[in-house]
Amino acid sequence: MxxxxxxxxxxxxxxxxxxxxxxxxxxxxxxxxxxxxxxxxxxxxxxxxxxxxxxxxxxxxxxxxxxxxxxxxxxxxxxxxxxxxxxxxxxxxxxxxxxxxxxxxxxxxxxxxxxxxxxxxxxxxxxxxxxxxxxxxxxxxxxxxxxxxxxxxxxxxxxxxxxxxxxxxxxxxxxxxxxxxxxxxxxxxxxxxxxxxxxxxxxxxxxxxxxxxxxxxxxxxxxxxxxTTGEKLYAGCIAQHYFESRFYYLCKHFGWPAAALAELAEIGVLMAKAAARALQRRPDNTFRVRIQAPILRAPARGAPQ
Missing domain, CATH: 3.90.550.10 (Spore Coat Polysaccharide Biosynthesis Protein SpsA; Chain A)
Structure with missing residues (x-):
């Protein structure tokens, strides 16, 4: 044991x-x-x-x-x-x-x-x-x-x-x-x-x-x-923290250029999908929610409160 x-x-x-x-x-x-x-x-x-x-x-x-x-x-x-x-x-x-x-x-x-x-x-x-x-x-x-x-x-x-x-x-x-x-x-x-x-x-x-x-x-x-926070969730996550942390993680381990290109490409794909769904009269709010969340932004330095 x-x-x-x-x-x-x-x-x-x-x-x-x-x-x-x-x-x-x-x-x-x-x-x-x-x-x-x-x-x-x-x-x-x-x-x-x-x-x-x-x-x-x-x-x-x-x-x-x-x-x-x-x-x-x-x-x-x-x-x-x-x-x-x-x-x-x-x-x-x-x-x-x-x-x-x-x-x-x-x-x-x-x-x-x-x-x-x-x-x-x-x-x-x-x-x-x-x-x-x-x-x-x-x-x-x-x-x-x-x-x-x-x-x-x-x-x-x-x-x-x-x-x-x-x-x-x-x-x-x-x-x-x-x-x-x-x-x-x-x-x-x-x-x-x-x-x-x-x-x-x-x-x-x-x-x-x-x-x-x-x-x-x-x-x-x-x-x-x-x-319990009452904050808006994106795919089950608190959008501000999720996207800032994700971008910081990608920058830290793969470099800012790769992180920025990947995030912008993701947004472009979501925009194209949103346009296609609108034409098919099957709209959803994924793209709208995404562009309201942080883009190309990492968490601020220092202790959050």
């Missing part, structure tokens, strides 16, 4: 409806010693999340003094204080049974260059989270055109053998501390979206492996905190 211990980091924002289930799932691992500590980083919730954690889960270490840090910065606040061999990133709307967490720990224990492992993740309607599909400028254009863009994209099926991949969902992921010490934590310029994509790419560039493990299964409600 593994002697490694896990530090859990949960970043919350108005998460009262979903957080109890997440903490209950971790409490079982805490009771057995598999989890050594749990950090709840509260991003300026207005629904009493911080007070609820203090009252109901005093075994958790609450961090609630930094305003709204966003996801990556919030995770960094917990990671910087964590002492475990591994760090489990767990969304407040996700649950991970103790036995499944143990399988993930044992998996990383057995593979020296495995830096990240994610379980199969069930969404509310039974759909499964996919792995792979790393975003590139060419993939962005292909997605807009509606042609296959990712040869490695596949769902993580419960019970499937483990497989290496380019990307896993950051909602439930176990990270090796040794990897974080080498490549660093999340880039603080990402407020929301693409922060884990950037981290996994940096890790793989440094020789670490990203794995999917079907023998472990988690649940995830998906975007529970984002849905």
């Amino acid at each position: 593994s002697s490694s211990n896990v530090s859990v980091v949960i970043v919350t924002h108005n998460s009262i409806p979903v957080l109890p289930a997440a903490l209950d799932s971790i409490a079982a691992s805490y009771a057995t010693g598999l989890v050594s500590e749990c950090f709840v980083v509260d991003n300026a919730s207005s629904d009493g999340t911080a007070d609820w954690v203090r009252a109901r889960h005093p075994w958790c270490r609450l961090i609630a003094d930094g305003g709204n840090l966003g996801f990556g910065r919030g995770c960094n606040a917990g990671i910087d204080r964590a002492s475990g061999t591994y760090v489990l990133l767990l969304n407040p709307d996700a649950t991970l049974p103790s036995a499944d967490l143990r399988r993930m720990v044992e998996f990383l224990d057995a593979r020296p260059r495995a830096g990240v492992v994610a379980p199969a993740i069930r969404e509310p309607e039974g759909e499964l989270q996919a792995a792979g599909g790393l975003l590139t400028p060419m993939a962005l254009v292909k997605e807009a055109l509606g042609v296959p863009a990712h040869g490695d994209l596949r769902t993580i099926q419960p019970g499937d053998p483990p497989f290496q991949t380019s990307w896993v969902c950051g909602a439930v992921a176990l990270l090796k501390r040794e990897m974080l010490e080498q490549v660093g934590g999340f880039d603080p310029r990402f407020f929301l979206y693409f922060e884990e994509t950037d981290l996994w790419l940096r890790a793989r560039s440094a020789g670490w492996q990203v794995w999917a493990l079907g023998d472990a299964v988690a649940t995830h409600e998906n975007a529970a905190s984002a849905k």
